[in-house]
Amino acid sequence: xxxxxxxxxxxxxxxxxxxxxxxxxxxxxxxxxxxxxxxxxxxxxxxxxxxxxxxxxxxxxxxxxxxxxxxxxxxxxxxxxxxxxxxxxxxxxxxxxxxxxxxxxxxxxxxxxxxxxxxxxxxxxxxxxxxxxxxxxxxxxxxxxxxxxxxxxxxxxxxxxxxxxxxxxxxxxxxxxxxxxxxxxxxxxxxxxxxxxxxxxxxxxxxxxxxxxxxxxxxxxxxxxxxxxxxxxxxxxxxxxxxxxxxxxxxxxxxxxxxxxxxxxxxxxxxxxxxxxxxxxxxxxxxxxxxxxxxxxxxxxxxxxxxxxxxxxxxxxxxxxxxxxxxxxxxxxxxxxxxxxxxxxxxxxxxxxxxxxxxxxxxxxxxxxxxxxxxxxxxxxxxxxxxxxxxxxxxxxxxxxxxxxxxxxxxxxxxxxxxxxxxxxxxxxxxxxxxxxxxxxxxxxxxxxxxxxxxxxxxxxxxxxxxxxxxxxxxxxxxxxxxxxxxxxxxxxxxxxxxxxxxxxxxxxxxxxxxxxxxxxxxxxxxxxxxxxxxxxxxxxxxxxxxxxxxxxxxxxxxxxxxxxxxxxxxxxxxxxxxxxxxxxxxxxxxxxxxxxxxxxxxxxxxxxxxxxxxxxxxxxxxxxxxxxxxxxxxxxxxxxxxxxxxxxxxxxxxxxxxxxxxxxxxxxx
Numbered sequence: 222x223x224x225x226x227x228x229x230x231x232x233x234x235x236x237x238x239x240x241x242x243x244x245x246x247x248x249x250x251x252x253x254x255x256x257x258x259x260x261x262x263x264x265x266x267x268x269x270x271x272x273x274x275x276x277x278x279x280x281x282x283x284x285x286x287x288x289x290x291x292x293x294x295x296x297x298x299x300x301x302x303x304x305x306x307x308x309x310x311x312x313x314x315x316x317x318x319x320x321x322x323x324x325x326x327x328x329x330x331x332x333x334x335x336x337x338x339x340x341x342x343x344x345x346x347x348x349x350x351x352x353x354x355x356x357x358x359x360x361x362x363x364x365x366x367x368x369x370x371x372x373x374x375x376x377x378x379x380x381x382x383x384x385x386x387x388x389x390x391x392x393x394x395x396x397x398x399x400x401x402x403x404x405x406x407x408x409x410x411x412x413x414x415x416x417x418x419x420x421x422x423x424x425x426x427x428x429x430x431x432x433x434x435x436x437x438x439x440x441x442x443x444x445x446x447x448x449x450x451x452x453x454x455x456x457x458x459x460x461x462x463x464x465x466x467x468x469x470x471x472x473x474x475x476x477x478x479x480x481x482x483x484x485x486x487x488x489x490x491x492x493x494x495x496x497x498x499x500x501x502x503x504x505x506x507x508x509x510x511x512x513x514x515x516x517x518x519x520x521x522x523x524x525x526x527x528x529x530x531x532x533x534x535x536x537x538x539x540x541x542x543x544x545x546x547x548x549x550x551x552x553x554x555x556x557x558x559x560x561x562x563x564x565x566x567x568x569x570x571x572x573x574x575x576x577x578x579x580x581x582x583x584x585x586x587x588x589x590x591x592x593x594x595x596x597x598x599x600x601x602x603x604x605x606x607x608x609x610x611x612x613x614x615x616x617x618x619x620x621x622x623x624x625x626x627x628x629x630x631x632x633x634x635x636x637x638x639x640x641x642x643x644x645x646x647x648x649x650x651x652x653x654x655x656x657x658x659x660x661x662x663x664x665x666x667x668x669x670x671x672x673x674x675x676x677x678x679x680x681x682x683x684x685x686x687x688x689x690x691x692x693x694x695x696x697x698x699x700x701x702x703x704x705x706x707x708x709x710x711x712x713x714x715x716x717x718x719x720x721x722x723x724x725x726x727x728x729x730x731x732x733x734x735x736x737x738x739x740x741x742x743x744x745x746x747x748x749x750x751x752x753x754x755x756x757x758x759x760x761x762x763x764x765x766x767x768x769x770x771x772x773x774x775x776x777x778x779x780x781x782x783x784x785x786x787x788x789x790x791x792x793x794x795x796x797x798x799x800x801x802x803x804x805x806x807x808x809x810x811x812x813x814x815x816x817x818x819x820x821x822x823x824x825x826x827x828x829x830x831x832x833x834x835x836x837x838x839x840x841x842x843x844x845x846x847x848x849x850x851x852x853x854x855x856x857x858x859x860x861x862x863x864x865x866x867x868x869x870x871x872x873x874x875x876x877x878x879x880x881x882x883x884x885x886x887x888x889x890x891x
Contacts, residue, residue, distance in 0.1 A: 345363055349362060356462065361378075362381060373399065401439040406441065407439065414435075436459065437453060442481070538607070562610045572589050573608050582594070595623045596627060655758055683722055685719075725753075732786060735747075740782060748776055817863055
């Protein structure tokens with residue numbers, strides 16, 4: 222309660238009454254009224270009332286003023302002065318406690334707020350904003366230590382206006398912040414730029430001056446004995462920070478350090494969880510890949526056991542890995558495909574074969590664009606390549622599957638080669654016996670023929686194949702054995718030739734086809750002579766002799782890339798043929814013209830004979846036949862349509878002339 226002058230007047234009649242009584246008891250009667258010092262002229266409750274209503278300091282002078290106005294004596298005034306000073310001290314203590322309570326409450330609020338934050342930047346912003354508010358500072362900021370660079374760098378500011386200040390990196394030991402970060406002790410300066418206790422650096426002082434800072438307080442943020450950063454409060458005027466401010470900022474820095482460390486631990490935990498999840502995902506993926514590889518391996522192993530082929534391996538690979546797969550042999554020829562792959566372009570095939578034959582790529586998968594190449598090899602020998610075409614990335618585990626498939630393919634090729642070689646030996650021995658006439662046609666021979674699937678009742682042709690180089694004879698024999706096994710025939714290598722006995726009744730066509738296929742396999746010209754067909758095992762030896770003479774004739778004629786039988790060689794075939802088939806020669810050479818004359822009653826054959834005798838002169842032919850030249854021309858045009866283009870070429874013309882003479886020698890047939 223506030224005490225004023227009216228309160229003191231209300232107490233005056235009591236004093237006058239006492240004075241009158243005293244005068245009646247012999248007090249002076251001069252009219253003066255002495256003021257008697259009361260035991261408690263102004264109750265202490267006056268100051269308590271002022272304290273209770275939190276009056277400002279100026280109101281505490283009111284009782285003294287009232288007492289003086291009332292004429293209080295020196296002792297009373299001194300007593301009031303002492304009571305006032307005590308009350309002001311109590312007021313200061315109460316204000317300090319109130320302020321401390323507010324600060325503690327703010328710290329608790331800050332702790333609660335920081336505990337609810339999980340973003341590092343949001344926590345740092347909240348710390349700096351609270352520091353500025355609690356200390357009523359012009360600016361607050363925070364730096365974090367960088368142990369690798371040996372400095373403390375500015376992370377967050379609140380109230381800053383200088384870009385250079387916000388980019389500061391303060392070396393440890395330099396300036397106020399560097400000293401706090403290095404020593405882990407709080408420091409303050411009432412006038413930083415002029416304070417000699419710090420080691421000043423020009424770039425730091427320039428940034429501080431640009432921010433116009435005067436008083437600065439910095440406290441360390443510690444985790445145990447380690448300093449992780451510095452929390453600052455600063456004023457742009459001469460408003461220094463007292464001890465209580467330093468303690469308050471230190472408390473906030475402690476909370477901040479704990480909060481930052483909590484977020485760090487949380488981030489580390491999250492990172493560890495993410496790593497665990499990633500590791501778990503990788504482990505699961507690896508498990509799936511291992512399981513898939515195991516299944517693929519089991520399937521490919523089963524293929525080996527049951528005698529599968531390259532096409533079966535390709536099907537397994539494309540089912541497991543997707544895409545399309547080419548299986549190539551050592552020369553780049555397609556053996557099988559699966560998954561409907563796009564054909565290999567010429568440049569792609571060239572790159573594939575170079576990669577497959579490179580020693581450094583054997584046993585591993587190599588990528589060339591969208592092609593994944595695995596060499597099919599056994600030691601130093603390259604048997605072929607697996608080429609997977611896919612746009613998707615192929616993992617390491619999937620590459621192992623492709624490499625395992627290449628290994629299985631090599632094993633299957635070797636097994637097939639071994640089987641083929643074994644069958645080839647059996648077939649070759651049987652054919653050798655047929656060629657040498659050591660077969661009696663009995664039950665033993667029939668059993669041997671059944672063992673190699675040779676049909677004795679079907680017609681067969683005999684082929685004699687010759688290579689341009691003796692070095693190719695081994696590969697030619699292997700190809701012939703494989704071809705004979707597929708065709709249910711026989712094959713054998715005999716000195717300078719490879720002999721085949723194949724089902725069929727067209728020796729010329731078979732010889733030409735085999736010459737082309739074998740030549741493509743060897744990448745070299747091959748000459749094949751043919752004879753047949755034979756329908757009895759006893760005729761194989763004679764047919765072989767004719768086929769061999771035919772092959773020799775082809776070589777002598779310069780035809781080193783192709784095949785033919787005696788009939789296709791014209792009159793040469795008559796000379797080398799075993800049965801001297803004149804009728805067959807006539808039909809093959811002049812048959813259409815002879816048949817035309819028989820049907821139409823014309824004399825195209827006679828015209829041809831005269832034409833050749835006249836040296837192929839139209840005028841002399843017309844003169845000898847007593848017809849017009851145009852008639853000769855018309856008849857020859859008709860011959861050309863019957864015999865086809867090229868009938869007047871020297872080689873064919875010679876065959877036609879020989880056929881005309883043989884036809885004339887045979888005479889008319891009834």
